[in-house]
Amino acid sequence: MKKYDVCNIDNLGRILIPIKLRKEFQLKAGDQLELFVDKDSIILKKYIPSCIFCSSQENVHEIKGRYICEDCIKEISGTSV
Numbered sequence: 001m002k003k004y005d006v007c008n009i010d011n012l013g014r015i016l017i018p019i020k021l022r023k024e025f026q027l028k029a030g031d032q033l034e035l036f037v038d039k040d041s042i043i044l045k046k047y048i049p050s051c052i053f054c055s056s057q058e059n060v061h062e063i064k065g066r067y068i069c070e071d072c073i074k075e076i077s078g079t080s081v
């Protein structure tokens with residue numbers, strides 16, 4: 001792990017991710033980040049939702065708080081109960 005920069009935490013607990021890093025990781029306002037903890041480190045990772053059925057990250061839609069891909073939507077839509 002390499003050191004990138006030093007940043008301050010504001011009084012609401014927010015940090016500013018430098019513009020260069022946001023561009024490099026294609027982060028924009030509204031994107032979600034996953035937080036990981038490793039010993040004495042906090043790691044931020046871009047959150048890419050994946051389908052709850054097949055784990056695909058392509059054409060994923062949010063339905064009732066869960067993520068599902070178009071292929072699985074089609075498969076389920078064609079299933080009769």
Ligand SMILES: [Zn+2]
Pocket residue numbers: 051052053054055056068069070071072073
């Ligand atoms: Zn799927």
